[in-house]
Amino acid sequence: MTIKPSITIDDIARELGVSKTTVSRAISGKGRISAATRERVQAYIEEHNYKPNASAKSLAENRTYNLALVLPRDFIKLDVPFIRQTMSAIVDEAFLMGYNVMICLEAITDYSSLVRTLDYRKVDGVILSRTLEDDPVVEMLIKRDIPFATLGTLPVKYAGKAIVEADHDQPGGCYAFSKAVMASRTQPTALLGNDLGYIVNQSRLSGFRKACQELVIPLDQTPIRMGINDLEGCREAVEDLLAQGIRRFVCMDEDVCVRTMTVLKDNGLTIPGDAQVASFSDTDQMKTAVPPVSALYFDAAELGRACCREFIHALNDESYDPKPLLGYKIRLRHSMI
């Protein structure tokens, strides 16, 4: 069962009594052609709704106008707003620039579907939806000399290896947000985070640290607990900190923040009365939480678009920005001010 073939460039050439080359030129705009014939060809194309066959174009040009977007497998189990939003934005932006995007779901240890997609040369490049301290996929891409772009900054050891590394100003945002939320406060504050294997968490940590150094509370009175990846881990950390008298918690992402609030409530503490929380990541969840959580907002869709746009510019040998850096917004709500 196959889709029926449609009109080709040869048909047009024959009908119009010109050569295929002329038709090809009229379409692409490359090479000299008289305005008269160009218009004649374009009119015919318009009328007969001709569209060039992508496979033929791919074969002749040795490029597919397809991109692979690598999504973490965990996305299946649990919604990650960042992934969902950047995915949509990338798909949209790619479309606007004449590209399609193929989804590859990969685990860190099994990225076979990406490999096969590359083996068969179905794409011109790949976009990684997050960056890790150690990533076999990145190694593979570098070794095979495949053009790739990343959402988020790569670890320094891979510096310059990606065509495009798009990121929000995480250190700057977290620095400013931390200051806004901690300034003129004398109560100690804790930072709660998950895996430092994610580069984004390293960046956020550095912003937080920098802010601490400029505040009245010394860094050694600022507990930092990482590796909080489930409710139990969070409970353990938070209750321990509670016992130490800590009542203010800055969370590195929305998941940690939700867990933290759960634990605080389980301990009979009200927010922001008894304890305060804030988040380095703003999502709908943070906005609709009770109470709404002060958070740092990064526009994921904008990041996706910028990354995709610059990457395609690069693939098209046009000038591009290899390191688009986007801003942030501080959203103070009721959970911590």
Added chain:
Amino acid sequence: MTIKPSITIDDIARELGVSKTTVSRAISGKGRISAATRERVQAYIEEHNYKPNASAKSLAENRTYNLALVLPRDFIKLDVPFIRQTMSAIVDEAFLMGYNVMICLEAITDYSSLVRTLDYRKVDGVILSRTLEDDPVVEMLIKRDIPFATLGTLPVKYAGKAIVEADHDQPGGCYAFSKAVMASRTQPTALLGNDLGYIVNQSRLSGFRKACQELVIPLDQTPIRMGINDLEGCREAVEDLLAQGIRRFVCMDEDVCVRTMTVLKDNGLTIPGDAQVASFSDTDQMKTAVPPVSALYFDAAELGRACCREFIHALNDESYDPKPLLGYKIRLRHSMI
């Protein structure tokens, strides 16, 4: 910037001193070939890690081994577990069967990216992630004679138009679930739902109706409120029903259910003490709600896999099931028994 070309079938033929035809046959297995030469070719391929160029194959065979998956644009704004799970399953299953999937985000009125993807013949068929009473996309697909499959049943007017219509037994499941939850109860129950433009809601409604007919409470004492698509609409409906003395609510999907619980709590009612709720759709949200909600479970991933598998079988001219019908599970929890 393009990926460098790799070894081709010609290279192999030359190296091995055979014709390209022979190599092609050794790879595809079509046509007669001696076991000896086949193995020789395969060994060479293995050793030199040869992979056929997809564009060339596409051009020669007039098929791409790509599928378009149409996702509703709303998915950007809000997570829809069904979409996320079926998407992942489809991408995975397609990969197992040698296909890639391209994402097309479409609104009901603007499906231009799908159109262009089809115009350029970048895919062999399309999968629709939900079915509507009136869908211009379906009309277009039929008119253009494009093979397509759907997650969910098509409205009767399009019966038989899709190659594959995969669905859960929605009427059967809702019937059984409604009986389980309403049987031997004499208090009146209401049904709360959203848009009947979604076929799935029509199916669920029919199952619910059938159950009512077999129960002690007559159908006319069973209020049915549709069109609940935001919290305010829900509040209006629920408070009106509350005023009529209704305390039991069956919700057609998880969103309506969440809203209903919010309204009930806002009215000072406890669940399941003062009022009871149940949902025709089970998601993590239903499981982790307070209290956990009795719900009807459908395995979205399984549906995605079945749909994709049968569709690809059809595209490959193999035997297939045009209407895979999957089961359900009744999960009674605390919100209504």
Added chain:
DNA sequence: ATGAAAGCGCTAACAG
């Protein structure tokens, strides 16, 4: 069992 040759639909030198 194997090979020669044509062709899929398009692009891109190179001539003219």
Added chain:
DNA sequence: CTGTTAGCGCTTTCAT
């Protein structure tokens, strides 16, 4: 400015 020609890498008759 336009046409001729030769590919791109693979499949597929049709011979042998």
